[in-house]
Amino acid sequence: MQVQIIMAGRRSRVEKCNLCGTQQWVPYETQIFKCGKCRAIIQLPKNDKDHWLKVHDSVYPGLRFRNVVETAISAGRKRAVLCGVTYKNSKWQLKGSVNDVKCMQYLLAEKFSFPKDSILILTEEEKDPVRIPTIKNIRMAMRWLVEGVQRGDSLVFYFSGHGSNVPDFCNDEVDGFNETLCPVDYRTAGMIIDDEINATIVRPLPKGAYLHAIVDACHSGTILDLQHVYRPSQDSSREGRDGEWEYQECRSGVYKGTSGGLAISISACGDSQTSVDTTAFTGNVPTGALTYSLIQAVEKESRITYGRLIHSMRNAIREARKGMHQNAGSTISPFVNKLRPPFSQEPQLSSSERFDVSKKEFVL
Template sequence: MPRKKALIIGINYAGSNHELNGCWNDALNVRDFLVNERGFSPDPSDMVVMTDERKNQGTPFYPTTHNMMAAFQWLSSYNRPGDIVWLSYSGHGGQVRDPDGDRESGFDDTICPVDFERSGQINSDTLHRSIVSPMHPQARLTILFDCCHSGSACELPFVFRPDAQGNVNMVDTVKKGMGLVRAAQGLLEGGFSMNKINDAKMLLGGATDFFNSLRYKGGSSSKVDRDGLAEEKFEEHWETEGKDVWMFSGCRDDQTSADATIAGNATGAMSWAFLRTMREDPNQSYANVLQNTRKVLLNKYSQIPQLSCGGHYDLDQPIVV
């Protein structure tokens, strides 16, 4: 029989200068949704829940870099045809500069383990190689990332984004070039607009003071520039892998994702919107889920959710979770 397997991560960075409020609740809400409504087993051999609650300190369930990398290996290993696999992450997301010119924004997305100030962020290339590449091609992995700058966090080659009217458009992320670099150059040359100013601020890491403070502390091959952003060199050929991976992310690469309070409870806006959408109609297509999640967020939040895929798949097929 096909197996259902899940890794759920929620990090509040409790007691730090970067504390969030809703990520533990996101993890709990996702767990309840998967167990009570999608037939997942809560047995630790089938479902791993990682949070930085005090009770998890010193255990494999505390989301340090080391423990998260081990959990990614567990999730992506020993999968068989027909298996249904889930990964969700709620926490901080950041960016490091990409020198290769193959990212739309000029940056690689990252996620931040609880010990990121000591051990560094986990960049998008590492996430892809650790999670997506080892997956069995006939096992389906669904990813939900509720964090800032998450649009390309796993470097899936085909990205779909809904507009305000619900139309879903594909964004070509395979060797697209650095559009925002050109915008910044236009600003420097005097042909500026408010959009270009915002693009230039993002390009220079100026979205918030928090993201300016993020530093990648990886291996000796990392080179840090004057902005404090590390350069990671890699070559992408993800479009040839054809892995059955579907990722819902809370925002575009250049956006932040809201840590919200909804109905009196702290939660990530994307996690709340996605779960609400799935509960309203469990049998929607991937395109419908993306459109309806966008609709839920539209009136209160500026972030635009995205759907990324390991191949150029039919978005009208029913979602499998």
């Protein structure tokens, strides 16, 4: 039997976790919540009869729920989804994806003060089946990420794994291809295309809310289908000050922007490029080139602009490629081959709106 109460000026109900059986209070209208005990993501059946509650609900400042679910409705909250896919026991297996997730988790918690309970991790090492990065679980995690998003919220979507592209039959893409993310079960369940990612986590963003997507995968340049792509100056000494924003036209006319919020994507490479996980940076621990260079740049400078960040990441990858060539002798490593033209990896910045990259500080 479902119990209802009014709590903090907001109607709430008791729901039971499908996995551990714990009962807990959740906002009445929520469709997805995270269990306060086992941290599983639970999707509830939709109840259309209660649609009117969404219109009248409100949150009173200073009053909080007794459960972790309160983070779903608290303005100014931080929330992140971190996906690392290794594709174990396949010829496409990656070695650095789980390391990447652990590094990003540490960065979010220590540098940007993300609460531990607000970070949802999906890797093949998780014991909870809901946290394995299947296409179903990643989709559910993306919906959870934007559940109840409000002004002042800061959201992060991170993915380390394989990316690909497929023909675009909707006439959205200038190059004729949709960019995709590959879940662990992509060979049987399919891939997640950029159109779906945009519709799920970009378009719902309200005014005053922020989303950062950090995607360490091949062909990820416009993985969020954002309208503006930043093109840095070819002069590496200019730190992006002479770069310019390029407008990405959606030929079908479908709206690809937000509902007033700001969405920013930092991706490993251009849509036509490939990215790698490698030990070139650490010497022994495999990591994604984008992930490692981003974390290093942020840790070196306490206050770094987007222009400096992109500049630092690109330089780090260039220097790694240069060093590997010099040290390789007559034997060229797979990492060097991956980074040689036309497969040179250049991190990309895109956004739902233009801004001054030399002045805007990178903050999550």
